[in-house]
Amino acid sequence: MSEKIGSSASSAQKNILLLIADDLGKNLGCYGAEVTTPNIDAFASEGVLFSHAFTSTASCSNSRSVIYTGLHTHQSGQYGLAGKAHHFVIFDNIKTSPAFFREQGYMTGLIGKVHVGPDYSYPWHIRNESTTRDVAWVADQAGDFFATAKTSKQPFFLTVGYIDPHRDMTRSRFGNEDVFDTRIKDIPYESSNVKVPNYINNIDESRFEFSEYYRSISRLDQGIGMMLEKLKALGLADDTLVIFLSDNGPPFLNSKTTLYDAGIQLPFIVRNPKAATKGIKNPNMVSYVDIFPTFLEWTGKTQNAPKGLAGQSIFPILERSELVPEDEWKHHIFGSHTFHEVTNYWPTRVLRTRRYKYHRNVAWRLDFPFSADLYGSLTWDGIRHSQPQGKERDIMVGGRKLKDYIFRSPEELYDLDSDPLELVNLANDEKWKETLMALRSQLEKWQDETLDPWLYRDGVSKRFIQHHLDAGMIVPDTFDLDLDNIRIR
Structure with missing residues (x-):
């Protein structure tokens, strides 16, 4: 009976279901990790799994703003986290996807984590904000939303912001001690058997934390299965584009809050119900700025859509399933990070091609900052105390010296073919100068085109002195203020 009702009620609709995990890296079975995720794996087998999908910035609010606006953070104004004392929000003139699709007659909703602002820029019809990790409850709420949309015969755009697998407020847990619906099964991992990713230290503390992290991921996986079953039971799956992704990488050093690949290269799975082929592994590079334009094409709602x-x-x-020629698709992505917490100022811009990674660290004279959750983690505690510092041994963060993690160069250049962990900085190697200059030029061109305030000349924003430059002022062609050459004409 339900199948008949569903197939007749929404056959002309073009719905959107956006599922956002919190702090999830490519720690899924379908990405080759030894983590129990049968529901997400099955979802991937029904759609397209991207191997080279990138957020623009490895920070929660910032990344979500990129998803919702189709703009980089320096374009939208979401420079850092939205909540608590941080209070970063997008500019008033920015049109978000929830606002746009509401105008287009869609029933819009958000269940779970919001973490963006201001509220009036995100006018969801139903805003069911919650910090619960009870993914069964979340699925039930979504089921009610689907039923309401079906009854009203409205197309819908629902975002589900999961809390898992973000850290909780303790030093080492991931919400696994909470009380959950009996439909959720706990899937424990033995810390001694856990495989720790190679970007972080393989020590007792990290093995324990990853065992807890993976428990949280397996709970998330069950929630995804329940969510998709609700959609199917109401006969809406055949008319709904579903995207599953994460906002940024795992909450460990060398990942979250950095623009290293562990922080920005993320799970991204798309199920187009109209696709002829299933189970595709797509190697092409996509960015989260591509999500809003994708929604526009899926729905056909391109008239009056935001420009630029x-x-x-x-x-x-x-x-x-193959690499597309460069004249058909881009083979690079850009990244833009400025803040995490309000005290975590570290403006970085990045250009990643299939082979190279170029970082421009604008405030390189500052220490690289610790976010509160990473500083409080047992893994960081173990790193700083388990390796005695001295002339014979450096404290390491993964394969990187701690001092190189904290004190970074103005520019970083990596050959990812030989150095996927981004450990050997080639920026000062004369043999790589031509590559460095080409990537630097490409990044600066993009910064100019996107009116990035953090394109610096002589230690000051080029954008904000442009009127002086137009009037003939000449400044040194350097990133930073050079005290040996401070004259300006």
């Missing part, structure tokens, strides 16, 4: 979005729809390459 930074990305492009992924539909032209969605069902491709």
Whole structure:
């Protein structure tokens, strides 16, 4: 009976279901990790799994703003976290996807984590904000939303912001001691058998924390299965584009809050119900700025859509399992990070191609800051205390010296073919100067085109002195103020 009702009620609709995990890296079975995620794995087998999907910035609010606006953080104004004392929000003139699709007659909703602002820029019809990790409750709320949309015969755009697998407020846990619906099964991991990713130290503390992290991921996986079953039971799956992704990488050093690949190269799985082919592994590079344009193409709601979005729809390459020629699709992505917490100022811009990674660290004279959750973690505690410092041994963070993690160069250049962990900085190697200059030029061109305030000359924002430059003022062609050359004409 339900199948008949569902197939007749929404056959012309183009719905959107956006599922956002919190602090999840590529720690899923379908990405080759030894983590129990049968529901997400099954979802991937029904859609397209991208191997090279990137957020623009490895910070929760910032990344979500990129998803919702189709703009990099320096374009939208979401420079850092939205909540608590941080209070970063997008500019008033920015049109978000929830606002746009509401105008287009969609029933819009958010269940779970919001973490963006201001509220009036995100006018969801139903805003069911919650910090619960009870993914069964979340699925039930979504089921009610789906039923309401179906009854009203409205197309819908629902975002589900999961809390898992973010750290909780303790030093080492991931919400696993909470009380959950009996439909949720605890899937424990033995810390001694856990495989720790190679970007972080393999020590007792990290093995324990990853065992707890993986428990949280397996709970999330059950929630995804329940969510998709609700959609299917109401007969809406055949008319709903579903995207599953994470906002940023795992909450460990060398990942979250950095623009290293562990922080920004993330799970990204798309199920287009109209696709002819399933179970595709797509190697092409996509960015989170491409998500809003993808929604526009899926729905056909392109008239009066926001202009100047930074990305492009992924539909032209969605069902491709091979690399698309460069004249058909981009083979690079840009990243833009400025703040995490309000005290975590570390403006960085990044250009990543298939082979190279170029970082421009604008405030390189500052220490790289610790976010509160990473500083309080047992893994960091173990790193700083388990390795005695001295002339014979450096404290290491993964394969990187701690001092190189804290004190970074103005520029970083990595050959990812030989150095996927971004450990050997080639920026000062004369043999790589031509590559460095080409990538630097490409990044600065993008900064200029996107009106990035953090494109610096002589230690000051080029954008904010542009009127002086237009009037003929000449400044040294350097990133930073050079005390040996401070004259300005």
